[in-house]
Amino acid sequence: MGRRLQTNPTAERALLVAVDWRNDGWDLESSLTELAHLAETDGLVVVGSVTQRLPKPNMTHYVGSGKLEEIRALKDTLHYDVVLVNDELSPGQLRHLEDALDAKVIDRTALILDIFARRAQTHEGRLQVELAQLEYRLPRLTRMWTHLSRQAVGGVGLRGPGETQLEVDRRQARRRIALIKSQLQEVHRHRELYRNRRRRQNIPVIALVGYTNAGKSTLLNRLTDAGVLAEDKLFATLDPTTRRVTLPSGRTVLMTDTVGFIHNLPTFLVAAFRATLEEILEASVIVHVMDVTHPKAAEQAETVRTVLEDLGADSRPKVTALNKIDRLGDGLTPDQIAADLNLPPTYVPISAATGAGVDLLLQRVEEILTEQQRLVPVRVVVPYSEAGLVDLFHRAGKVDSERFGEHGTLLAGHLPVDLLPRFEPYRETAGTR
Numbered sequence: 001m002g003r004r005l006q007t008n009p010t011a012e013r014a015l016l017v018a019v020d021w022r023n024d025g026w027d028l029e030s031s032l033t034e035l036a037h038l039a040e041t042d043g044l045v046v047v048g049s050v051t052q053r054l055p056k057p058n059m060t061h062y063v064g065s066g067k068l069e070e071i072r073a074l075k076d077t078l079h080y081d082v083v084l085v086n087d088e089l090s091p092g093q094l095r096h097l098e099d100a101l102d103a104k105v106i107d108r109t110a111l112i113l114d115i116f117a118r119r120a121q122t123h124e125g126r127l128q129v130e131l132a133q134l135e136y137r138l139p140r141l142t143r144m145w146t147h148l149s150r151q152a153v154g155g156v157g158l159r160g161p162g163e164t165q166l167e168v169d170r171r172q173a174r175r176r177i178a179l180i181k182s183q184l185q186e187v188h189r190h191r192e193l194y195r196n197r198r199r200r201q202n203i204p205v206i207a208l209v210g211y212t213n214a215g216k217s218t219l220l221n222r223l224t225d226a227g228v229l230a231e232d233k234l235f236a237t238l239d240p241t242t243r244r245v246t247l248p249s250g251r252t253v254l255m256t257d258t259v260g261f262i263h264n265l266p267t268f269l270v271a272a273f274r275a276t277l278e279e280i281l282e283a284s285v286i287v288h289v290m291d292v293t294h295p296k297a298a299e300q301a302e303t304v305r306t307v308l309e310d311l312g313a314d315s316r317p318k319v320t321a322l323n324k325i326d327r328l329g330d331g332l333t334p335d336q337i338a339a340d341l342n343l344p345p346t347y348v349p350i351s352a353a354t355g356a357g358v359d360l361l362l363q364r365v366e367e368i369l370t371e372q373q374r375l376v377p378v379r380v381v382v383p384y385s386e387a388g389l390v391d392l393f394h395r396a397g398k399v400d401s402e403r404f405g406e407h408g409t410l411l412a413g414h415l416p417v418d419l420l421p422r423f424e425p426y427r428e429t430a431g432t433r
């Protein structure tokens with residue numbers, strides 16, 4: 001399983017530990033390969049793996065006691081420094097496991113957070129990661145405290161793990177969380193201003209979404225000289241990048257590359273990145289980039305669908321880019337893959353690496369945009385509290401008549417298809433005049 005890069009002698013040695021208990025379509029092997037890939041991305045060297053089939057993880061130390069012994073014994077032969085657990089552990093499991101193994105234990109969530117912390121470059125990205133880290137650590141502060149006292153470091157504040165100190169730590173963490181949240185609000189206010197400006201300019205936004213490592217950044221780089229970091233690592237991109245792209249007709253759109261998705265992404269992490277991900281909701285078209293050469297392509301696509309649904313973006317028009325076709329061996333065609341995946345016919349096979357199919361993809365995007373901008377007749381009564389919508393109607397549509405009624409501004413005219421949902425609550429029905 002997994003690649004075992006043994007190049008860096010100072011790198012920490014990690015033992016992967018996984019309980020096989022989920023029935024979500026991911027076999028243990030693929031799940032472990034992904035964990036190994038995450039570990040390598042974080043600079044660890046994977047020295048082995050231990051697995052166990054259980055109906056569900058052991059409440060106390062994740063694996064059963066026999067396995068626990070086995071893992072402990074492996075320390076003498078594998079000399080691991082870190083035990084990497086394939087699930088998110090409860091604070092209790094984490095503590096018991098560390099005590100039993102006398103080794104550093106990192107769960108999948110902490111590993112992903114660690115990678116995120118390395119990747120975050122923008123002010124917003126850093127704040128989001130710190131928020132997620134604090135929320136992850138808050139319930140686990142007890143562990144960190146006993147950990148320190150066990151090492152008998154001594155010194156200030158370490159003379160006996162009193163409840164008081166623990167409370168101080170928790171209070172500090174909560175205060176910091178509140179502070180970060182208010183700073184993030186400020187950042188989002190700015191983002192909103194920027195978004196409004198963008199809306200006024202009426203430049204359509206195309207969002208690249210997909211599982212981590214699918215090739216989103218490579219595609220953006222292919223289409224522009226974005227210079228976004230693209231590499232065979234998970235979560236290479238954390239901060240969104242937006243670039244202008246020219247479509248075949250010469251028309252300009254904005255294309256945004258965002259953080260990749262992964263299965264079993266902890267909900268608080270999605271929550272921390274929500275604002276960034278909500279950029280996707282602004283998109284006129286979503287391009288779902290898939291790595292068709294991945295053995296778990298179908299499960300990855302399912303993850304992407306679920307996250308989009310959580311974000312409320314599942315109704316946006318979507319094109320699926322079946323990427324990395326240059327790596328498809330003989331025999332398997334993109335059409336067969338699409339059929340296996342039950343994809344709607346709006347897919348385009350591409351290679352972001354060679355550029356094959358990319359023009360067709362842009363053409364497809366353009367067709368959707370054109371359809372969205374098709375004008376349809378509409379009558380609405382916009383409440384006076386929603387003056388912005390009246391403005392939008394004038395800007396983006398064609399107004400035939402405008403009246404000021406008891407319930408709001410009555411507008412009749414034509415609107416582009418993609419704006420209809422925003423006016424839906426105010427579509428005129430009998431009796432609202």
Ligand SMILES: Nc1nc2c(ncn2[C@@H]2O[C@H](COP(=O)(O)OP(=O)(O)OP(=O)(O)O)[C@@H](O)[C@H]2O)c(=O)[nH]1
Pocket residue numbers: 210211212213214215216217218219229230231232233234235236237238258259260261323324325326327350351352353354
């Ligand atoms: N052979 C081949 N490799 C590709 C193609 N597109 C991307 N890759 C490789 O796949 C790896 C991941 O590409 P990225 O563009 O970083 O993927 P991403 O979707 O941005 O990943 P994250 O930012 O981690 O979510 C890199 O090693 C790319 O070189 C392709 O069309 N063909």
Ligand SMILES: [Mg+2]
Pocket residue numbers: 216217218229230236237257
């Ligand atoms: Mg990327």
